[in-house]
Structure formats: C-alpha cells, structure tokens
Amino acid sequence: MKPAIVITGASSGIGRELARVAAREGTAMVLIGTSQPDLDNLAAELGRADVPAQAWPVDLSERDAGQRIEEKLTQTGVYCDVLVNCAGFGVFGPAAETDRDQHLKLLDVNIRALTELTLRFLPGMIARHRGGVINVGSITSSAPGPKMSTYFASKAYVGSFTAALAAEVRGTGVTVTCLCPGVVRTAFFERCHVGKTWLFKLAPRGNALAIAEAGWRGFRAGKRLVIPRLIDRIIVTGATLLPKSLVLWLVAALMRPAGD
Template structure:
C-alpha cells in the first residue's frame, strides 16, 4: 500500500500517536479525517498541517458511546471521501488492581479499545474490499503479547486487537486490503496520565532506556503498513525483549507474573 495521495481516517488524533500519525501523513496524503472527542485539538492540528492539495476534516466523536459512534460513521459516509487507510488508534488504559478498578474506566476501555475499533473497522472495510485497495493499522501494544497483572483489562483488550488484526489479515489475503498490528512498548504521551487512578503515586511503568519516541513508533508503524507487514514492535530493544520473551516457556513467564502479582502498583 503506497501512502502517497491516500485518504486516511485516524481515530484518537487529538494527542500522542494519533497526532503524530496526522503530522507524518499530512505531507503525503490527499485527505485526512481526524476523529477524537476534543474538537479544539483536532482543529488546531488541522491548521498546523494544512497545505495546498490536502483536505482535512475534523469529526468530534466519543467512541465510548455506541450511539455517538454510529452518528460519527454516518458523518464519515456523508463526507464521501473514500477512506483507503484506517488507523484505529484511539484507546485508553488503567493501572492498578482489577478489584479496585472503577467500572466506568473498565467499561470505557472495553468500549473504545475493543467495541469501537471493531465497529469502525466493520463499517469502513467493505468499501475497501469493493475497491480492491486499502490498509488498516490497528494500534495494539506489547501488552497484547503477555498477560499483565495490574493492567489486566487493558492487556486483554489489546490481545483482542492483535488477534483480530491477524485473523482479518488472513481473511483479506488476495483482496488488496492489508491489516497490520502496531505493538508499541511504553512511550511518553498523555496515555500514562489518563491511565492513572486518583490518589496514584504515578509509579514509572518502564525504565527510561526502554522508551522510544512517539515519532519513531508512528514512523515504524507507517513503514510496516506500506510494506504490508503483519505486526511491528517498534524500537530494537523492545523488539528484542518481546522476541526473547516469546521463546520462554509459559510456566516460567507465569512464575514471573505471579511474583509481580500485587507487588507493583501505581497507587
């Protein structure tokens, strides 16, 4: 999939990876559709990347709300721009013990990370298949590759995203539509602050040397999309760590997970 002159829809475009996807696609795309709740952020970003020959549409939507998601999909249809690149990036996390989690946050994770991603893909995929051209980049996480105590639901939602991506990729073979799962490690965006619970001490989730920039994550994600790769783990150290971990027998991994258990907490 060549991204030149593409028409891309990016969810969660108001900050972090989403805003960076917009910045990196803007010099090449023909049309960008930006979606998130914070319309002011989307409009500021649209003004920042504006150039002749690029159309940018800002659509405010709460992807945690089923009715609002349907309204948003109707707006996308009315735009009639022919989305050929879908970047399912909107998402949120939560740190801490499951038993102490707040239900609205847990529900929002499932609704945005799983339900809305599935619904948006379900709505935008058929026209891509009909045109015989398209690419979907699902922003998952390394948390999808390993159960994560104290991020249990978040990791489970991302396991869904990676699994869905791999299965759809196989289903779509030969249709001209590709699916890629982007599995980043920890990156400084607004994600950690949004995932923090009230009263949390803001514990570091990962050492600084393990972190890479949002720009690198997005650059490697877009390269993987263009190269039609199934999965990408950006950053060589993160890639190496996850690749080696995958080789460890699961009973040993489980031993390490049990040791972490209730011991680590951002609260």
C-alpha cells in the same frame, strides 16, 4: 467520492504523529478524538485548500459513534480509504479495586469501536482493492497484565483480530497491519496513573514520531505486524518463550510502586 485517511486518537501522542506522517501523502484527513481544541490545532496544521483535514470530536465509547462517523463521511463526500484505529487508554490498579465503568469504557474504546470501524470500512476497501487498516496494539498483547488486566487483554484482542484479518485480506490489494509499540513517551501513562511503577521507571521509552513513521512505512510495505524497536521485539520474544508463570511474576513485579 474522494478517499480519506480516518485516524482515531489523533488529538494526542502516537495518533497525532501517525496523522502527521499520513498527511505527507496528500490525501484528505479525518481526525477523531474527544479533545476539540487539540483536533482543531492539528487540522489547521495539516489541512490545505486542496487536501482538507477535518477535526471531528467523537466519543468512541458511545454506541452510535461508528454509525455517526460513517454517515458524516458520506455527507462530506469522502470514503474511508485508510483507517487508523489508534484511540485507546488504560486503567491502572487491581481489577477488583478499580472503577468497573472505566474498565467497560476501556473495552468499548480499545475493542468495540476499533472492531466496529474496521467492520464498517473493510468491505469497501476490499471492493475497491485498495487502502487498509492500521490497528494500534501493544507489546502488552503478549502477556497477561496484573494491575492492568483489561488493558493487556484488550491489546491481546487487537493483536489476534488484526492478524486474522490480515490473513483474510491477503491478495485483495488491501493491507491490515498491527502496530505494536512498547513504552512510548505520550500522555498515556499520566492518564492511567501508572507513573510511579517500576515499569515506568525502567522501561526504555520510544519516541512517538519514530513509532508512527515505522508503523506507516510497514503498513505501506504490506506488513501484517510492525514492532518498531529491537528492544520491544526481544521483550515479545521473551514473553512468548518464557513460562507463563514467570512472565506473570515479572509483569506483577514491574507493576509494583518503584522503591518497594
């Protein structure tokens, strides 16, 4: 069995850039998302005869997704050496007025699939004393998010889960890292229709490749938490130090339509 880097959310945005950065290491790649053409294009770009890149379309909201991924890895003759959980999306709008199924699907992708894949592959990494996990969280993990309640809460879970695992694996030769970007230029905001808010208008936007490079570098350096940009480290510190009521008011204000 040969090692492979398994990346979810590889068809777009930060995940695609993480795949490009990880491919520089010359390890086999498994690229997961739902958009087959985008995955195929990336696999063609990154794959080499000696170091293949495979495109696996998998809907991570489906209950058997983790099992199917593990079985296919075994059939392909590779094991998950590094797992990058980047797939995720947001639902914008008051919780009581938005589609319940979409919120539950968000939890399935942002939390359940991330947790299941981590729990499936982490024991093997620990046994081999190598590899690790990058979970893509967000600076939203440091505040509650009116109008994006489940998304902010899902990222709080990712941050907490990942920090705890990082402590558990210390000294095993395995690294577990939470990559926490602020606002990044990707399809994310169009997809959840958050576009006309003050948040989108005012927030300084990062570049997905720079975020991916910082995340991968931090992971290889054994860091538990990577918040790539200074402005985002300041925002997280502010959200942690300010009274929760003020943070809630600020986030709610940022989520209002720009121009109100």
